[in-house]
Amino acid sequence: MSAGELLLRAEKCSIEFGGLRALEDFDLEIRRGDLKGLIGPNGAGKTTAFNLLTGVYRPSSGNILVGGQRVNGLQPHQINRLGLARTFQNIRLFKGLCAVDNVRVACLAESTPLISKERLEPLRKRGGVSAAVANALDATNNYYDWWRALLLTPGFQQEERDLASKAERLLEVMGLSHRRDEEARNLPYGEQRRLEIARALGTRPKVLLLDEPAAGMNTREKADLMALIRQLRDRFSLGILVIEHDMKLVMGICEEITVLDHGETIARDTPEKVRNDPKVIEAYLGEPYRISDPREARP
Amino acid sequence: MGVSPSSGLRGWTRGVAPLALAVAVLSVLQLGLNAWDSYADGQAALGAEVFRPDFLVYLSSLVAVNVVLTVSLNIVNGMTGQFSIGHAGFMAVGAYIAGKLSFEVKELAISGLPHAVSDQVLFTLSLLAGGAAAALCGFLVGLPSLRLKGDYLAIVTLGFGEIIRVVVQNTPALGAALGISGIPQHSSLFMVWLWVFITVLAARRIANSSHGRSLWAIREDEVAAEAMGVNTTGYKVRSFVVSSFFAGIAGGLFAHFVPIINPGSFTFVKSMEVVVMVVAGGLGSTTGAILAAVMLTLLPEGLRSLFLAVGGGDASLAQKVDQVRMPVYGVLLVVLMLVRPQGLFGTKEIWDVLPKWLPRLPRAPNSPPARGKEAA
Ligand SMILES: Nc1ncnc2c1ncn2[C@@H]1O[C@H](COP(=O)(O)OP(=O)(O)OP(=O)(O)O)[C@@H](O)[C@H]1O
Ligand SMILES: [Mg+2]
Numbered sequence: 001m002s003a004g005e006l007l008l009r010a011e012k013c014s015i016e017f018g019g020l021r022a023l024e025d026f027d028l029e030i031r032r033g034d035l036k037g038l039i040g041p042n043g044a045g046k047t048t049a050f051n052l053l054t055g056v057y058r059p060s061s062g063n064i065l066v067g068g069q070r071v072n073g074l075q076p077h078q079i080n081r082l083g084l085a086r087t088f089q090n091i092r093l094f095k096g097l098c099a100v101d102n103v104r105v106a107c108l109a110e111s112t113p114l115i116s117k118e119r120l121e122p123l124r125k126r127g128g129v130s131a132a133v134a135n136a137l138d139a140t141n142n143y144y145d146w147w148r149a150l151l152l153t154p155g156f157q158q159e160e161r162d163l164a165s166k167a168e169r170l171l172e173v174m175g176l177s178h179r180r181d182e183e184a185r186n187l188p189y190g191e192q193r194r195l196e197i198a199r200a201l202g203t204r205p206k207v208l209l210l211d212e213p214a215a216g217m218n219t220r221e222k223a224d225l226m227a228l229i230r231q232l233r234d235r236f237s238l239g240i241l242v243i244e245h246d247m248k249l250v251m252g253i254c255e256e257i258t259v260l261d262h263g264e265t266i267a268r269d270t271p272e273k274v275r276n277d278p279k280v281i282e283a284y285l286g287e288p289y290r291i292s293d294p295r296e297a298r299p
Numbered sequence: 300m301g302v303s304p305s306s307g308l309r310g311w312t313r314g315v316a317p318l319a320l321a322v323a324v325l326s327v328l329q330l331g332l333n334a335w336d337s338y339a340d341g342q343a344a345l346g347a348e349v350f351r352p353d354f355l356v357y358l359s360s361l362v363a364v365n366v367v368l369t370v371s372l373n374i375v376n377g378m379t380g381q382f383s384i385g386h387a388g389f390m391a392v393g394a395y396i397a398g399k400l401s402f403e404v405k406e407l408a409i410s411g412l413p414h415a416v417s418d419q420v421l422f423t424l425s426l427l428a429g430g431a432a433a434a435l436c437g438f439l440v441g442l443p444s445l446r447l448k449g450d451y452l453a454i455v456t457l458g459f460g461e462i463i464r465v466v467v468q469n470t471p472a473l474g475a476a477l478g479i480s481g482i483p484q485h486s487s488l489f490m491v492w493l494w495v496f497i498t499v500l501a502a503r504r505i506a507n508s509s510h511g512r513s514l515w516a517i518r519e520d521e522v523a524a525e526a527m528g529v530n531t532t533g534y535k536v537r538s539f540v541v542s543s544f545f546a547g548i549a550g551g552l553f554a555h556f557v558p559i560i561n562p563g564s565f566t567f568v569k570s571m572e573v574v575v576m577v578v579a580g581g582l583g584s585t586t587g588a589i590l591a592a593v594m595l596t597l598l599p600e601g602l603r604s605l606f607l608a609v610g611g612g613d614a615s616l617a618q619k620v621d622q623v624r625m626p627v628y629g630v631l632l633v634v635l636m637l638v639r640p641q642g643l644f645g646t647k648e649i650w651d652v653l654p655k656w657l658p659r660l661p662r663a664p665n666s667p668p669a670r671g672k673e674a675a
Contacts, residue, residue: 056522077527080528081528085527086526088526093520094520105513142533142537146505154310
């Protein structure tokens, strides 16, 4: 179905929390241009799946590959740098920072390091003493970067300006320019959710993971969000995975839906087929949703 | 968060101009002071008694050291939201390294330079050595403890402060409990306030840079910061190293204007004093930290002088005042937590809270705006 470049892949990932198997043999593939959904009842393990993919937890078994590279055990910021960005179910903005600063934190500067990454990588790969030297040089890079901030070098000023304009652009894309200087905690709920997406985009992701982006939004905001998610995928050529309880939204935009229940994947198919899968109906959707489906309700 | 007086400047000028200006102003002040001193000397030779500002210079040096300590601790406790309570330990490292170095080389002079200049060069070198040593300690202390979530930093820095004190107390080469006296008194009004300026400039520039924003982000939500690609451990360690460096510098300055340094000057009480100043000023506010440091240094000194005057030169009363200092700090901290938990200014700077009708400095083109309205 999808033919884009493979960006993210999970192979038989499992994790336990003190005896509770929160996720079992979870598989996933996200390619460029994909828009996939992840649904399931409360406590099914959806957020846990996100936490595994982004490195918050380490899978007890299985593999996660980002762009072909195995990332098990990498730290969340490293995985993020490889092109995986997320939003949080319970909004986690930097509440005391203004909207534009929230995005600017994520738009980490593309600074020109003292010693280039290309020269460091081969050293690091050699291991042993060479790797230690590479790490030390990398640390030197970081401290050098602080010096540039302290001396306000022209190059640094330019970077800061680029960063600011990039953040402004993202605010504009998400329709938040008028909130630029507002503290994040003072934004209405729907705008906070959009700001979280803007922030995630700031990290220049290849894959975007959205955890219940429509929660707490009204019907109009939800409709706008659906259009926006599609638009983001096309504009930034992303692969997107959405967790969402709003069936209209998920069924409306996703091309493939994975259904979790008690950590197990009970279905994976097109919205059409998932909607009519008896196992899914029993575990999650229930009868009311079937009836409310427009085509089914028609006599 | 920021207005910078040099906002109209471009390129390298913008980075260097404030420092050049500070050097110029402080040089003029220092030269004036020197001129007054030689005038006073001349008068004294004629038998006339002239006011000498020695005590004022000493007091202002004490203030300066505390400002450097507070502003630097604010980088860790305020901006990054970590909790370090061992700043006196890093100050001690700087004081002893710089002091000992100056002590060892006090007979030396750099050939080709006038004595006064050579002294200042050597002094600066020992200061930097002290700062570097403190920064290295900061790295060694910070790396293991900042990796972990939770309040390990508080415990480890507390331990570090005590270890340094005990080590010094038992090292004869460092004067043990008696301390080192006879460190050349190279410190000057120019030098201490120049370092105050450098510290404040560094703190403000960090706060206004992408690095500073990463620190704010860690303070606000560490999990989210990490998820947005911020290497939280790296940033925490770096802010801690910078903070330790300036604590070392403060110690080095201190060692060059007090007659004697001994372990008693770098106890837990000193660390708490700095923490109280940071909290009083508002965690995250550089100008708040400055104001709190100035006030909380002058207050006890003022009271001491007052009681000395009242007691007719009887030192016991003034000593008593000194002893109640710590309990007073404790009470102050509790009252502050109850009445104004965000400190004097919260995370804002003084220009954010000035009355609206005051004229404003123009905003730097790429400096972030004030961090919104504070919930009153
Ligand atoms: N850190 C943790 N420690 C212990 N148990 C956890 C942890 N994180 C998640 N769980 C458990 O794992 C299960 C799955 O949780 P998860 O948050 O992934 O559910 P979810 O599918 O996102 O549900 P919801 O729709 O309510 O967001 C739950 O039973 C939860 O209690
Ligand atoms: Mg969830």
